Amino acid sequence: MTPAPTRPRPPAAFWRLARLLGGLGIGLSVLLTLGTWGLTLIFAPQLAHWLDQASAGLTNLNTGLEQLTASLAPLDLLARPETLDAVRTLGDLAAQARSAPIIGLFLSQNGVTDQALQGLQTVAGNWAELLEHRPSLPQLRAEQAEVQGWLTRVQQARQWLTPAVWLLNLGALLLGLWFLAGQWALMRLAGxxxxxLTQEKQAEQPA
Incomplete structure (x- = not known):
């Protein structure tokens, strides 16, 4: 029975290349691990500062919308159709009184001047315009709800920032150690x- 043929061993150049790649892999793993830690430790505080600023701005905006909604709530009651009709009617009556000589004479004899009628007409017009063009309370509440949603997201991101940074650093460290161990094993095997091979060559040389 003939013995099975032995597989040829890789040449020394192959193992030298493997040892070189193993050394480069160790350096690369150390560089990537330190780079990840350095970047997270540098940029995490800045990102936390931006999130704190965004949270403060959204909080102020939410407070302002809440105060504006509370201020406009009484006007929402006054902006009913019957109220607007009454205000417009009052302005129209003042305008008609100023344009009608008989009514104007009657009112002037009773102490109502044209200047007072003009002021009443102006006030009624401004009041009607204010009620018509006031911000919509449902729209304001919808915008406030959207601001509150973004505020919640920003606060959650701020809370998760530090744990996420340390999880990323820990993962990079473990991955770097695993890669470094593999490259170290490759270097040892190549060595x-x-x-x-050196011993075989020495054994093959004649004494």
Whole structure:
């Protein structure tokens, strides 16, 4: 029975290349691990500062919308159709009184001057315009709800920032150690194979 043929061993150049790649891999793993830690430790505080600023701005905006909604709530009651009709009617009556000589004479004899009628007409017009063009309370409440939603997201992101940074750093460290261990094992194997090839060459040389 003939013995099975032995597989040819890789040449020494192959193991030298493997040892070189192993050393480069160790350096790369250390560089990536330190780079990840450095970047997170540098940029995490800045990101936290931006999130704090965004949270403060959204909080102020939410407070302002809440105060504006509370201020406009009484006007919403006055902006009913019957109220607007009454205000417009009052302005129209003042305008008609100023344009009708008989009514104007009667009112002037009773102490109502044209200047007072003009002021009443102006006030009624401004009041009607204010009620018509006031911000919509449902729209304001919808915008406030959207602001509150973004405020919640920003606050949650701020709370998760520090744990996420340390989880990323820990993952990078473990991955770097795993990669470094593999490259170290490759270097050791390459060194052992090179030593074995050197011994074989020395054994083959005549004494």
């Amino acid at each position: 052992e194979q090179l030593a074995a």
